[in-house]
Amino acid sequence: MIKIITSDIDETLVDNNKKVPQRNIDNIKKAKEMGLIVMLATGRGPYELHDIPKEAGVIDKDRFIICCNGAVIVRADDRKIVDSQTLDFKYVKKIFDFCNEKKLEFFIYTMDKKYGINLDFKEKIKSYTNDSSVVEIKDSNIDFLKDELILKALIKNTDMAYLNSLEIDIAEITDYSLEIAYSSDMFMEINAKGVDKGIALKKVCDYYGIDISEALAIGDNYNDVAMLETAGIGVAVRNAHLQVKERADYVTEATNEEGAVGEAIEKFVLNK
Structure with a gap:
């Protein structure tokens, strides 16, 4: 029942x-x-x-x-x-650096805000899939998030084959310590283990x-x-x-x- x-x-x-x-x-x-x-x-x-x-x-x-x-x-x-159950900042930093170097669209979800880099046009006009506003990170330093509780990280790319190909790189740089899943045919969702x-x-x-x-x-x-x-x-x-x-x-x-x-x-x- x-x-x-x-x-x-x-x-x-x-x-x-x-x-x-x-x-x-x-x-x-x-x-x-x-x-x-x-x-x-x-x-x-x-x-x-x-x-x-x-x-x-x-x-x-x-x-x-x-x-x-x-x-x-x-x-x-x-x-x-x-x-x-939050993400360890050291892993978020590694993923951020990886995405920043490769010019990948990347998002960090805290308890009350969402931050992003390499935003596409839709993101910049606040027309995100979920109609949410993104705080754009404009440099390579995210130490301001060091003491924040980070719920999730996300890589966005409409080429799912390419997105899938990134999984081994993300797993390796984070010591295979995170959970990776996919959604909406354009998101790699990254969460804490478990x-x-x-x-x-x-x-x-x-x-x-x-x-x-x-x-x-x-x-x-x-x-x-x-x-x-x-x-x-x-x-x-x-x-x-x-x-x-x-x-x-x-x-x-x-x-x-x-x-x-x-x-x-x-x-x-x-x-x-």
């Missing part, structure tokens, strides 16, 4: 205009009326959530949102941090006294795989990557544009 539902945001819960389809809104409401917990698990930082949790109807007391791929868990109602959405979901389930087998998880990309495999039922949306679909228990008929999260709730909760 499903007791908790968790969904990724981009390319899963929201459509391509970053809006929540009505089918998702309606069925999330029905699931909550049945007493289920519904929450979000995303690679976004807490300050990149915007109005999506409100639009989806998942802001309630004693409810949580998993951010930065599980590096941080915040309360849904006030975005206060309840759990975090950070993923599956581990974070398990923490939330433990808090509520829910067995992880009673969790339904929905996603589309490589950074969702751990969550899909950890949950009792893992659902990939129709527009998910093939490798993600292969790791899921069910693939929806609907895409993110068509309310795939709503379909998953219909099948596994509402029994339609």
